[in-house]
């Protein structure tokens with residue numbers, strides 16, 4: 130087990146390259162199951178969630194080759210192998226194995242997913258969608274059993290706007306008979322990425338990126354080549370780091386339109402953000418103003434940037450209120466920020482940040498992926514050294530995290546935790 134040591138107080142400058150989107154990659158890899166020929170996906174982020182999914186596909190018989198940032202998946206040897214435990218519990222997006230296996234084999238036995246613990250993360254809308262397509266669904270001993278004689282297109286109204294349910298239904302519907310209409314669908318850019326790969330395989334999909342998606346399922350789907358869109362959450366994290374400590378940082382290989390809600394908030398705080406074709410330049414200053422933020426479904430402010438931006442708001446003068454309307458309990462980072470001296474109160478689904486207080490390096494624990502990013506941002510800002518444990522969460526979603534930060538001028542390094550430290554962590 131590793132910990133990250135972050136020495137605060139160093140300004141950041143230079144360029145950082147953004148990798149492919151985690152939340153696309155983890156859907157596109159299972160999508161390859163649906164094809165009847167090899168699928169190649171490029172601009173793959175080299176993160177642990179991708180490694181786990183590649184292994185899950187091998188577990189069910191796929192021939193998977195990883196070559197740098199490209200993955201080639203030959204799905205022709207896949208069989209509907211049950212995946213009750215183990216890897217499926219290590220990540221959230223293993224739930225896409227349900228839609229993909231159901232679509233291809235009309236049968237799937239998949240354990241309930243893991244991923245970031247953000248409070249309750251039900252999958253009732255995924256199940257409602259599978260049932261509408263004609264599957265019977267049962268939940269036994271922590272596994273979801275899906276069975277169908279055939280899948281038939283249906284009209285499905287999502288009670289809650291859900292990224293995972295929208296994609297999972299798209300996957301199953303791509304091989305259902307006839308037309309599926311998903312209403313109140315999620316509109317995140319990753320949904321469009323999934324629609325693009327399924328269309329390249331031969332499904333006919335209209336409306337991805339709006340709240341009504343129409344899918345004409347096909348009996349067979351072909352292989353294809355696909356390039357993953359840039360990771361807007363990774364990009365947003367570096368924009369926030371630059372806003373915290375940046376002299377002048379260029380965040381490259383991005384789609385700036387995907388980051389409009391963050392750009393607007395940073396500008397409101399007094400950060401200079403210059404938007405270019407496929408990059409943004411961020412220049413910070415020492416007189417940032419607190420702002421209020423509410424997380425919303427896309428194109429609103431993403432919940433995945435709520436935790437990182439909270440660390441920045443600790444620097445800004447005045448009071449800021451950040452409200453998470455997607456995950457009411459996504460506040461495990463707050464206690465850790467308090468250990469570093471931040472003045473933050475949580476009430477219901479809001480955190481009130483009394484900013485402008487100098488943070489001090491401390492021993493803190495990352496409880497999930499973006500909590501980890503938030504604590505490193507706080508560490509960049511703080512006096513002294515911050516010790517961040519739970520680094521495996523950060524590795525789920527950020528490729529070459531330390532290398533990219535070192536290149537920007539940050540000082541941080543990874544250390545192995547002693548057995549005693551690991552034992553203490555278990556009980557903390």
Ligand SMILES: CC(=O)N[C@H]1[C@@H](OP(=O)(O)OP(=O)(O)OC[C@H]2O[C@@H](n3ccc(=O)[nH]c3=O)[C@H](O)[C@@H]2O)O[C@H](CO)[C@@H](O)[C@@H]1O
Nearest residue numbers: 152221222249250251252253254255289291292293294455
């Ligand atoms: C792998 C992946 O892409 N993860 C992202 C995905 O997670 P994930 O797909 O799990 O998130 P959803 O969009 O499904 O969740 C949004 C909200 O809907 C609720 N809900 C969801 C499904 C359901 O069946 N029932 C239900 O009540 C959730 O509890 C949550 O309050 O979108 C989240 C919201 O943008 C992001 O934070 C995650 O980074």
Ligand SMILES: C=C(OP(=O)(O)O)C(=O)O
Nearest residue numbers: 221222244245433498499
């Ligand atoms: C919550 C996240 O990931 P996951 O849904 O994979 O747990 C995230 O990326 O911030």
